[in-house]
Amino acid sequence: MIDQVTLKKLTDFSTQIRVQTIRQIGVRGFGHIGGSMSIVELLSVLYGMEMRYDPQNPSWDNRDWLICSKGHAGPAVYAALALKGFFPMDWMDTLNQPNTHLPSHCDRKKTPGIDMTTGSLGQGLSIACGIALGHSMDKKDNMTYCIIGDGESQEGQIWEAVLFAAQKRLDNLILFVDDNKAQLDDYTSNIENMQSYVEKFKSFNWDAAAVDGHDMSQIQCAIARAKGIKGVPSAIILNTVKGKGCTFAERQWNHHINVTAEEMDEAIRALQNQ
Numbered sequence: 001m002i003d004q005v006t007l008k009k010l011t012d013f014s015t016q017i018r019v020q021t022i023r024q025i026g027v028r029g030f031g032h033i034g035g036s037m038s039i040v041e042l043l044s045v046l047y048g049m050e051m052r053y054d055p056q057n058p059s060w061d062n063r064d065w066l067i068c069s070k071g072h073a074g075p076a077v078y079a080a081l082a083l084k085g086f087f088p089m090d091w092m093d094t095l096n097q098p099n100t101h102l103p104s105h106c107d108r109k110k111t112p113g114i115d116m117t118t119g120s121l122g123q124g125l126s127i128a129c130g131i132a133l134g135h136s137m138d139k140k141d142n143m144t145y146c147i148i149g150d151g152e153s154q155e156g157q158i159w160e161a162v163l164f165a166a167q168k169r170l171d172n173l174i175l176f177v178d179d180n181k182a183q184l185d186d187y188t189s190n191i192e193n194m195q196s197y198v199e200k201f202k203s204f205n206w207d208a209a210a211v212d213g214h215d216m217s218q219i220q221c222a223i224a225r226a227k228g229i230k231g232v233p234s235a236i237i238l239n240t241v242k243g244k245g246c247t248f249a250e251r252q253w254n255h256h257i258n259v260t261a262e263e264m265d266e267a268i269r270a271l272q273n274q
């Protein structure tokens, strides 16, 4: 349960993550705004209260790990990391430029705080399983969090990893499915309808629950509940809106969009005047 003071802080943090994400993509002129916006509340809860990390020592042994398997949502993760002090805010103006520390997709060798390189969809959960298994073999209490997209969940490798995590009883692993209902070129339901994720995960011997992915209290309760369940991995399905909270992105759900300076200013103004 989040108290009112913390909720207000997390709400401000999520607004700042949105503003800085729009800024990065707006300065570059194009990017993956929709799939970045849909995970903002999740990132706010993770970096605002759930995760153990040290911005001065990003590879700290006792940290919790986040694998953003939908690596194209990097700008939202970068915004959260910059706001928490992992690197200077002026890096926000360098997204996807030559010699940048902030490539369009997450790269652990380029960005402090990015735990794994991602972008080729379908691979992150397998990596997260390996990390979680390593921690449990070492009898360490680090948590591993992984975020996949609903389109990404159509990849076969995801379901191999789901089987593996259940077999190895990885209760130090929490998977978030960003169910924003759209993938690259259509609604997910028109391509391969995933139907009920909760039933699917339960049938693979996972714990599973679905929440409103823009309600931070619901997200936090689901994480707390998942952490208390022993012997099985947990999946939390986030019902989200692609482009959430960004004026121009909510008008269209296109996966990768061009952003004008006027659109960027309009979207940032709207967030700041909420």
Ligand SMILES: Cc1ncc(C[n+]2csc(CCOP(=O)(O)OP(=O)(O)O)c2C)c(N)n1
Residues within 6 Å of the ligand: 034, 035, 036, 038, 070, 072, 119, 120, 121, 122, 148, 149, 150, 151, 152, 153, 178, 180, 182, 183, 184, 242, 255
């Ligand atoms: C293996 C692989 N195939 C194709 C792509 C190209 N691609 C990038 S994002 C994307 C759509 C992903 O949809 P979803 O997982 O729903 O993400 P979101 O809606 O959050 O953007 C695709 C097909 C890729 N990055 N990796």
